[in-house]
Amino acid sequence: MPRFLHTSDWHIGRLFQNVSLLDDQLHVLKQIKSYAKEHGVDALVVAGDIYDRSVPPAETVDALSAFLADFTAELSIPVILISGNHDSAKRLRFGAQYMSGSGLHILGDILNVATPVTLETDSGPVHFYGIPYHDPVEVREAYGCDVKNYDEAHTYLARLAEQARTPGIPAVLISHCFIDGAEGCDSERQLSLGGADRVSYQPLQEFDYVALGHLHGPQYKGADHIRYSGSPLKYSFSEHRQQKGVILVELTDDGVIWEHLELIPKRDLRVLEGTLAELMEQGRRDPRQDDYILARLTDTQDLLEPMSQLRQVYPNTLELERTNFVISRGSQLVADVSSRRSEDQVFKDFFRQVMGGELTDEQNELLFEVITEARAGMEEQG
Template sequence: MRLLHTADWHLGRLFHNLSLLDDQRYVLDQLIDIIDREAVDAVLVAGDIYDRSVPPATAVALLDDVLTELCSVRNLPVVMISGNHDSAQRLGFGARHLRQAGLHILSDLTDCDRPVTLSANGVEVDVFGIPYADPEYVRSQLSVDVRDFDSAHRHLVERINAQRHPSRPTVLMSHCFVDGGSASDSERPLTLGGAESVALEPMQSFDYVALGHLHGPQYSGGEHIRYSGSLLKYSFSEASQRKGVTLVDINDQGVQHIQHRSLEPRLNVRILEGELESLIADGVSDPHAEDYLLVRLTDRHAILDPMGKLREVYPNVLHLEKPGMLEARGRQQLDRERLQFSAKDMFSDFFAQTSGEAMTDEQSTAISELIGELSRDEEAQG
């Protein structure tokens, strides 16, 4: 049996106030192509299907399109759990009726010990799902004394272990922060203060653990305990990550092979660094100039409207940093002569960019005298 493990779709996500719905549709089409090309028998989606608890209608429509392709057109079973971005109740609406169509939505913690049994090519595999498990919710719903994410997760795993079939391979799905995992800037913290990670040890005995929440593809404590990562790069801290899905081959003896399949984005997320003029020159011939960009300018002088200039060649510059200016300021000597020179230098750059010509000697002298007067006034007031 071949399983496809994916997670963290975050349908409806905004990236620096830009909708990513077209980008998400683009990679989900690739996901479907991988399913067809690799003869996948079932799909596991480990939480954060939506980006927020009340998703926009367009995101709901996209999910409906994808699930129709998988469940109705291809007759593939899909097992999904809710994540911390999802509303478990909303995502789970109609779950009991949808099982008949092959869509298994595991969003109710009280049912975490009831497996979905998948069958293909003479192999049967039990899949258990732990949706996002807030300790307070676990405590109230299951009447157990748990005080943090780890103790809550341990309790749920114990409930599942008590129901495991002795001879069938078992897959665990969980949306959590596994201890030792590598996070990025786009994951929402599970808690404000306190420990949010869960231990690896209780999950070691499962044949495969399909995790969601962390956006970088990675595994912890063994290759069989794995995050598939998100569909797309949702922050610039993920610029170097290779997004994709995970294929898992499993038979009666357990997991036989695990492999990563890449997803190519419609527009990439990149970080560019350099001086403005050099970046603009490169952008003229850049075949991927429409990518989503963070630009770090190394220029050490003031520049008028650098964002506007950059967007003439890179239309999707979303964030601008100026480490060159900060470095230059940090190295300035904190004496009046240097400060006066810096102020005059910055004004000279401003004047040249706004008027298109350099200041005359008379103008330069007048500015120097004005800066000197302002400095003396400041000293007198101090």
């Protein structure tokens, strides 16, 4: 029966606390390739947010190009991808018409939602319809229709795809959107303020499978076959308990069967809790010292440069939190440091609320410098 891998939100080129994740990303992409080969799938589906930014660094573009070329050359398995809110649809789809003949299908134009990619499988053809990320204005302009919000816009496009279906041919819908009621986490960029970005799952129900992207935690919403694969890596500490992977989907005569295939990161994101002494001791015996660490220190007394100490055993310690630190010095600054959320995170949340977007890389760097300086100053005083 027709089988494919469903993944999304690669965010190639993403920085995590100013550390490039490209190596980590290529590490899990290799595993995706192995799974594709092992399970002899008919396609690899990537549901948007291919890159982390509309203008990704040139090295990132090159790395993705090399991965994809290698994937299709070696496996002869086509790749179908749509653009997400982090991608520039126009940049991503350059030359798309030339590529589709060779197995790379880039669906980045909402005007083409009713034109499926047809894959010939051993069990007959399968149609893949793609709804690239869009906002309501784009849909109004492209179709001259009167859709007022995200939900109406998405429903409009989903209906166009639905109406274009050929009876008897299985149809998969690929979309990058926020289904109402699904669960977000810290590493997704809001599409719109106050939940106005939510769309309903009901118009998607009739497709044989719906491959969603945008949310980084694997989950389904509304029905078992309307599913987010989640990102292949943890992109925030709020995801530290998630099991990342790809979804192996099989379309059978009795409905869809799916399986979550685990991806093993090169460096995991972990949250460790304990006293500094305990974590130092644990770190010395830890076979995964290179993991990205958020350390929650339970010490109640002052500590001398805890970050530098921890980094001796966990070099990729990225955040420190003090959970039991009693404010005894009366300094408001010290109190802020002791809060459970890092300053970094507090500021980013604030910025997101007020500005409705994420910090740029430059702003991130600046914030990082300011916080580092402030911390250094406080440690000197402390």
